[in-house]
Amino acid sequence: MGAGRGLSRDRQKDRWKHSTRCSQGMCVEALIIGAQAALRDSKQNELGALQPIIELSTARFLVFQDELLGLAPLGSNGEIAVDELDDGWVAFRSLSTGVELRYDADELSAFIDGVRAGEFRPALASA
Numbered sequence: 001m002g003a004g005r006g007l008s009r010d011r012q013k014d015r016w017k018h019s020t021r022c023s024q025g026m027c028v029e030a031l032i033i034g035a036q037a038a039l040r041d042s043k044q045n046e047l048g049a050l051q052p053i054i055e056l057s058t059a060r061f062l063v064f065q066d067e068l069l070g071l072a073p074l075g076s077n078g079e080i081a082v083d084e085l086d087d088g089w090v091a092f093r094s095l096s097t098g099v100e101l102r103y104d105a106d107e108l109s110a111f112i113d114g115v116r117a118g119e120f121r122p123a124l125a126s127a
Contacts, residue, residue: 018042019114028092028103028111030061030120037061039080039092041101054080054094054101058122065115 018027022042031038039054039061056064056079064080066072075081083091090108093100103111114120 016040017120019110019119020117021110021113022107023110024106026104026107028101028107032058032061032120032122034058039101041103052099052101054092054097054099056080056094062121065120068112068115 015033016029016031018029022028025042027042029040029042031040035058037056037058037060040051044051056077060077060079063072063077067074067077067082079095081093081095083093085091085102089102089104091100091102
């Protein structure tokens with residue numbers, strides 16, 4: 001996926017966040033700039049401009065976080081599906097672009113712990 005709908009690659013530089021619970025450097029990474037948010041997989045950072053990214057509105061990203069915490073029905077964000085894979089991994093799949101990001105149980109757990117701690121809420125993410 002290219003620069004996407006609203007987040008240019010230039011504006012993305014150095015603003016990606018991962019959970020403080022991520023200990024092995026392989027993490028779900030999130031970016032929030034105003035009304036736009038994005039997710040990527042730190043295991044694919046070496047791909048540079050070719051790195052797959054899921055972009056969505058910040059409002060939908062907040063609903064997605066609520067889904068992960070069991071506070072909203074799965075799928076209610078309307079942009080990201082969560083698929084459990086046969087190998088025990090989980091895929092975040094964009095419903096609009098088909099971009100898929102895959103995470104193991106430790107990566108997913110660290111992300112959810114960060115979500116639970118509020119690390120990906122806009123006020124904290126932009127600080």
